[in-house]
Structure formats: C-alpha cells, structure tokens
Amino acid sequence: MKLLTIFTLFLALLGKAFAHDPATDMATAAQRFILSLDDKAKKEAVFSWKDKERERWHFVPGNFIKPNGKRLGLTLGNMKPAQRTLAHALLASGLSHRGHLEASTIMILEQILFEMEGRDIRDPSLYHVSIFGKPDASGTWGWRFEGHHLSLNFTLVNGRIFSVTPSFWGASPAEVKDGAFKGLKVLADEENKARKFVRSLSPPQKNMAILSDKAPRDIYSGQDSTVDRKTFFPPQGLPITKMNSRQKGWLNEIVQAYVLKHRPEVVEQVSSRNPLLDPKNTYFAWAGSQKAGEGHYYRIQTPKFLFEYDSTQNDANHVHAVWRDFDGDFGRDLLGEHLAKDHVPGKGWVSMFDGKTLKGWKANENEVSFSVKNGCIVANAPGRCHLFYQTKKPFKNFEFKAQVMTLPHSNAGIYFHTRFQDEGWPKAGFECQINNTYHDPKKTASVYGVKDTLEAPAKDDEWFEVYIKVEGKKVVTKVDGKVIIEWTQPDDWKTGSSFERTLGEGTFALQGHDPGSTVLFRNLMVKRLP
Secondary structure, eight states: OHHHHHHHHHHHHHHHHTTSOHHHHHHHHHHHHHHTOOHHHHHHHEEOTTOGGGGOOOOSOGGGSTTTSOOOSEEGGGSOHHHHHHHHHHHHHHBOHHHHHHHHHHHHHHHHHHHHHOOTTOOTTOOEEEEESOOOTTSOEEEEEEETTEEEEEEEETTEEEEOOSEEEEESSSBOOSSTTTTOBSSHHHHHHHHHHHHTOOHHHHHHHEEESSOOSSOSSTTOSSOOHHHHOSOOSEEGGGSOHHHHHHHHHHHHHHHTTBOHHHHHHHHTTSOSSOSSSOEEEEEEOSSTTSOEEEEEEOSSEEEEEEEOHHHHOOEEEEEEETTTGGGHHHHHHHHHHHSOTTSOOEESOOSSOOTTEEEOSSGGGEEEETTEEEEEOSSOEEEEEOOSSOBSSEEEEEEEEEOTTOEEEEEEEEOOOSSSSOOBSEEEEEESSSSSSOOTTOBTTTBOOSSOSSOTTSOEEEEEEEETTEEEEEETTEEEEEEEOOTTOOOOSSOBOOOSOBEEEEEEOOTTOEEEEEEEEEEEOO
16 A cells, blocks of 8 residues: 555656656755755755766665766655655656656666576666755756766756766666566667668678678777777768668667657757757668677767667677767756856846846736746736836836747747836736747737737747847847847838827836746846947
8 A cells, every 4th residue: 555655656756757847856856855954865866066976876776886886866765754755756857658668667676686696786766866955946967877887968058958967878788688577678679670770781881881790899988088089080881872762761760769758848958059969961871680689789979979789798698888978977068158158247137136026126016927036037926917027117128038938828928118107907017928829910029919929939838938138129028049020110100099108218027917927037137239
C-alpha cells in the first residue's frame, strides 16, 4: 500500500510537471525537491551557480572518478521515499516519457550487474542529483542527474533551455542474456538505426564512411568538460551531400534516437538556434564490424553537434552513447553570448521589474488582479484592472521588450504612451494586444484597433518575447524577433472622442482583462531612444 501511495503521488507530480513550459516545470520540480531536504541534504545537493563542479561530469562508477573516487551530489540512496519521488519528478521534467523509461532501465541494469558480479559499486541507488544556482522559472541555473552510465546536464538562462549537453547514456549489459530480465535491450535504437543506415550504403559510400575495420575501445570525446576539436576536425566520413534522400531520412532517425529522450519542447528550443543536422556540413563515420554482436563505433557530426556511439567492451554488449556540443556544453557559448548581449554597460536597457515585488507599479481597480509568482507578474483578473508603470519622466521614443506566456483562451495587453487613471480602459495611448486563442480576432502584437493581425504569432503555454518600438510617428511590434506590425501615424490622424489614441508620450500599463484570462509577464525591459 505504501508503494502504491508513492507511485500515485509520482503520477500526480508528473501530471502537474507538464502544465507549463519546460523552464517553469524544471524550476518547480527543483524547488519542491529542495524544499523537502534538511540542511545536511541541501549541502550535498545544492551548489552555487559558479561552482566548478557544474562542468565536471562522469559516466563511470563513482570509485573510478579521479582524483578521489567520489561523485558529488545527493544520492537516491540517501533520500527519503518522498524525496526520491521528487527527484524523479525533476528528472521527468527534462525528459520525454521514452527518455524517462530508458533512464530508469539503465538504473535497473546496476542491480543486474550486482547480481552478476557481487560488487557494491553496482547499486541502483548510487545516482546523484545536483542543483546549481537558485531554481527560478525566469532565472539562470542548472541541474544534473548522474550515476554509472547516465549523465544528464541541463543549463537554463533567463528561463530558456540553452543546453542539454553533455547527454550521456550507457548500458551494460546492452542485452540481458540470463535471469528474470532475459531479453531486455537498452539503447537498441541507437544501434539498429545506425546499422540499417550503414547497410544502405553503396561501395563508394562505404569507402568514405568506414574509417577502420577495428572499432576504438571507447568514444573519443571522453569525459572532458569540453570536446577536443582536434580529434574531430577536419571531419572524416561520408558527407551528407553524398547521401540520397532516403539515407538522409535514416540519418535523421539516428539523431532522433538521441535527442527525443528529452522533452520535445526542450529539443525545439535547443535546435531552434542550430540545426541538429546541417544540410551541407554533416558527416557520418563508422569503424568496426557491420555484423550484429561484434564491436562497432560510429559518429555523426555537424559544425555544432556530435553524436557518438561505441559498443566494443564485454563482447560488444556494453554501449556508450553521447550527445555533445562542440562549443556549448553546459551552455558555455550561449552564456557568453547572453552576457555580451544583456550585460554590457551603456546599452541603455533598464529593468522594469525586480522579479519579487510590484515595486514601481500601481494598479487601479481590482488590485488583486496582479500578483508576483516565480519571478513573474501574473495577471489573473476577477474584473478589469490595469497595472501602470510609475515614472517621473514619461517615455516618448523607446524600445520595450518582455517575455509573455498566455494560458489558453486568455486576453491581456501592454499599453504604451498611456497615463494612470483610477478606473476603466485606458483612454490615453495604444494597446499592444496579447491574445493567442481568446475569441477576439485581434491577435498578439496587434496595435489594437489601429493595425491588427488576425493570425496568432505565438502559442499558449509557451514563453514568447514581445517587442515594441516607438520612434517619432512609427510603431513596430515583434514576437520572438519577427516583425508583426509596422504602422506610421498619418499627419491627419484623428484621436477619437472617447479615447486619445495618438502618439506623444506617457508610461506603460499591463492589462488584466477578465476573470477567465491568466497571462504571465517577466523580464520587462525598456530603453529610451533620442
């Protein structure tokens, strides 16, 4: 009964974990996990963001780790049952259902190895959880789940999933030959899909793809925090430009076997910056036997990513498979880009929200419509309400940006060139509409009632960036960098009798529209222009 209760709780946690975007899910899962720990356990599990441990990773058993034979982090074995459930909820927040099943099976293999070898280092409770920095849905932090043959590393910056590499998955035995689990296969897709691809190659293609008849003992990328580029560049193997369309499809299937262990939303955020397969500069290389059950090795590489596989040990029944980023493991390159972009003095951007309070903002009617949760301003109106930004100097020409997330069928807005009023819809200024699936046909980034878009440029339950620029008589709105509206106020523009819709100067206001609408805002920034 106790086990059933824990399992039921775990399913409930999983259901809640996927209620929002991945960054929010991970932050919530990590916060709940930390909340369950006493001070001693926190010292083992929680590290500062800048701790060098964040970029140390290993896929060997703990006692093989140099120099002291110790893996850091809080082990599953040192957790109470409820804490282990919360640790698995954190793991599930970054993985697909398939990936979570595969990770759990890899841990089970440790018990099988113990029964085969009788060594204490084979223990399914020796998997460690480490959290780096303070988990926050809009913050910069990271986490790791690691033990023998499993090292999963997630790095988040400003609520974006910037890196999921190194992502290491191993299996020994890859196929269980005896006992209760006889016939169990782990990481089979990585082998079967690659072997299918190799068998499709013509003799000239094989001459390019096969580097050696003998496979290396292990993956070349090893366990270093950065991949040695000299080992992989210039690239060797069969270029994608020499593959036919069917082979390109099969090559993509191999890559999907690696990446789809992670949540699709996570993969989408990672791949949106760089293609997983470069259409002109991807290479496939193979070494070893083409026969099943014999040692073999392969890799797929682009200028950005490396997918590497080896199965030679224990009569080719011992798999190591890894996804690496040549320049960006642990989000390294993107963290540098983020710092260069957002933290260079003199750029002029000013934060409008401290992430904790509504200091600097003032609500009019129905003040309870706005609150702060998990670093976000939440508009959830029991009735109409507007939250005005307080400023001594009004804004005329400016750039504004904010990350926004709408729940389904929600409506809100961002007013500019407006001014505070005690009640009613703001009479002064313009509204940048926030609406992806609400019944109003005017969708997100419309300059409401002036120039509208009827197609939503963003999705509910996902963060997107809204950008507004006013310069002179011209207004530009963007969503995630894409221009949605460009409008120039005509010289003979009439402001109207009920509303003063004219460009001049003023402040900003966030709209709480109605009781059925919930919209989140974070990272609100403004820059004055000449």
